[in-house]
C-alpha cells in the first residue's frame with residue numbers, strides 16, 4: 011500500500027538489526043519481491059502460508075498480488091511492523107508469533123494454501139522434508155521456497171549428477187520441482203556468503219502402491235554408499251537385491267545412475 015513506509019525505514023524505526031541466530035537475511039527490493047510473489051502463479055484471492063516474514067518485504071509483495079496471507083514468525087521484534095502491515099491490509103493478513111517447526115499449520119487453512127518462504131537454510135530444509143513426506147495429495151497447493159543455490163540444485167537434480175540424491179528422489183517422485191529464479195547474494199541484507207534460488211514444487215498424484223518408508227529405505231542405503239554398486243549398498247534393505255532382478259535393474263549400477271522412476275519401481279516391489 012502506498013502509505014506504508016519503505017522497508018529500510020521500518021527496520022530502522024523498530025531497531026530490527028538482522029539476527030544471525032535466527033538466520034535473518036532480509037530482502038528489500040520490491041521488484042524482486044514482486045517477482046518472487048509470481049512464482050506460485052496467480053495468487054489473487056488464494057490462501058498463502060508465509061513462513062518467516064521478518065519485517066514483511068515478501069509479505070507486502072504477496073498482499074500486492076492479492077493473496078490472503080497467514081504468516082508465522084518466530085522473532086517477537088517483527089510483530090509491530092507486521093501488525094502495521096495487517097492494519098494497512100484489513101482482513102488480508104493474519105500474523106502468528108511462533109515457531110513454524112512447532113505449529114499445526116494445516117489447521118490454519120480452510121483450503122489448500124500456497125506455501126511461500128524465505129527461511130534460514132536448516133529450517134527450510136527441515137520443513138521441506140516434512141511437507142514432502144506428508145500424506146498425498148498434500149494439504150498445500152504449491153511450495154515456493156528460497157534456498158541456498160546448492161540446496162536448490164539438490165532438490166531439482168537429475169540422475170548422473172553429484173547433486174542427485176535422497177532429496178531429489180523425495181521431491182520428484184510425486185511432485186515436479188524446478189528452479190524458478192536464481193537470487194544473487196547481494197539482494198539480501200546482510201548478504202549471505204552463497205547464492206540463492208527460489209524452488210517451485212507442485213504435487214502430482216502419487217504413483218500407486220508405493221510406501222514412502224520403503225522408498226526412503228532404498229535411497230538412504232543407496233546414496234549412503236553412493237560410490238558402491240547397488241548389489242553392495244542395498245544389502246541392508248531386505249529383499250532389495252531380488253527386487254532389482256524383478257525390476258530388471260542391473261545390480262552393478264551405482265545409486266546416482268538410477269532414475270526416480272526406477273527407485274519407484276523398486277519401492278513398489280518392496281511395498282507389496
Ligand SMILES: C[S@@+](CC[C@H](N)C(=O)[O-])C[C@H]1O[C@@H](n2cnc3c(N)ncnc32)[C@H](O)[C@@H]1O
Pocket residue numbers: 032033034035036037038061062063064065066067068082083084085088108109110111128129130133
Ligand atoms: C531469511 S529471513 C527472511 C525474512 C523476510 N521473509 C525477507 O525475505 O526479507 C528468515 C526469517 O525467518 C524467521 N524464522 C527463522 N526460524 C523460524 C522458525 N522456526 N519459524 C518461523 N520463523 C522463523 C526469522 O526470524 C526471519 O525473520
